[in-house]
Amino acid sequence: MTLSGNNYLQRPLLNGKVNFPVCLAPMVGLSHVALRVLVKSYCPPGVQTPWPTEMLSTWRLPKEELGQTPETLRAGEDPLVPQILGNEEQPIKESVRKLVEWGAAGIDINMGCPVSKALRHNYGVALMGDADYAAEVVRMTVRHAGVPVSVKLRAGLQQDEEFLLRFVRGLEAAGAAWITLHPRLSTQKRRGVADWGQIARVRSALKIPVLGNGDVQCFEDVLAMLTQTGCDSVMIGRALAARPWLMWQVGEALGMANPDGHEGETVPSTETEEGAEYGRACLLLLTTLERYFTPEDGLKRFRFHLRMTSGWLEFGHALMTICARGKSYAELRGGVATFFVNPQRMYKRTSLRE
Ligand SMILES: Cc1cc2nc3c(=O)[nH]c(=O)nc-3n(C[C@H](O)[C@H](O)[C@H](O)COP(=O)(O)O)c2cc1C
DSSP states (O other): OOGGGGOOOOOOOOTTOOOSSSEOOOOTSSSHHHHHHHHTTTTOOOOOOOOOOOOOEETTGGGGOOOTSSSGOOOOEEEEEEEEOOOOHHHHHHHHHHHHHHTTEEEEEOOHHHHHHHHHHHHHGGGGOOOHHHHHHHHHHHHHOOOEEEEEEEEESOOOOHHHHHHHHHHHTTSSSSEEEEEGGGGTTOOOOOHHHHHHHHHHSSSSOEEESSOOSHHHHHHHHHHHHOOSSEEEEEHHHHHHHHHHHHHHTTTOOOOTTTTTTOEEEEEEEEHHHHHHHHHHHHHHHHSSSHHHHHHHOOOOHEEEEHGGGGHHHHHHHHHOOSSSHHHHHHHHHTTTTTOOOOOOOOOOOO
């Protein structure tokens, strides 16, 4: 299996601005500014890929000052494609205008959030229960955004692929510039297996670009998803938080230069090389969290990061235990540094339970 310019982005994304087949997924509590800075530090020079935010509520955004809330801190990510949660025209209008003035190059609509509040209030994945209204939400967002609008969705509320294909065709007709499919049902949350076959079938049914998402854990999985589904790009959540140097691995396969600051190094690839890089990435993440967040906020985010990513480490639980005790950035940095004095193994794949 190889990676070449022929097997990705056959349909241009963001008017051709995007030139790389991998992007970070929006994740509440994880895809914050510090993680984006970390992932960006592993991107080869010249990489253009859409950067997400954590999902932003269109009922709150109109009252907020962008750049002043933890979820809207940013560090020059470009192109930035914030994700919104909403279903009503007026708050969507006010929110997207504000986001575009702030520099958003695109807007992503969340149609995948499966929490019970979303289901009760008819946003997130609940929008997949009404194809006409979901298309209307796309239309109203396109009307007010003036930048490309995408949708991130799931396989649906129940198994019905005919419905899924009708649903995505409706989004395309309503003006969606691309869609990202996480092929799990709402009821599966993040359990069970993501059905990549659905990504392939949705891609065949549409003319707009389709991004594939779900269960990509390592470089080989990126290749497999591109090859098996024909998707235009791969969106990665948990595994990109765990091994942000995946950007470097993919860049190397494409013949791109090493990321700045890594000139002359070889990309981590063995279990122990990746284990050591996980440690270095944790230290960089802590330093970056400290730049942007109060200790209370930053330490909480770091522990959540470990909870979601340490499953790839042979002794991830031990690292979590050490970091549960630290009360300051300095203590956590000390704990992490000591833990990684001994070589650690990082597995290519783990069972993703959360
Ligand atoms: C902690 C966490 C928070 C998430 N929050 C969001 C979110 O705000 N918006 C969204 O569209 N998806 C969200 N997701 C789903 C991911 O974007 C992604 O679709 C899912 O994790 C599957 O991809 P992965 O296997 O690469 O992680 C979240 C996932 C996790 C683990």
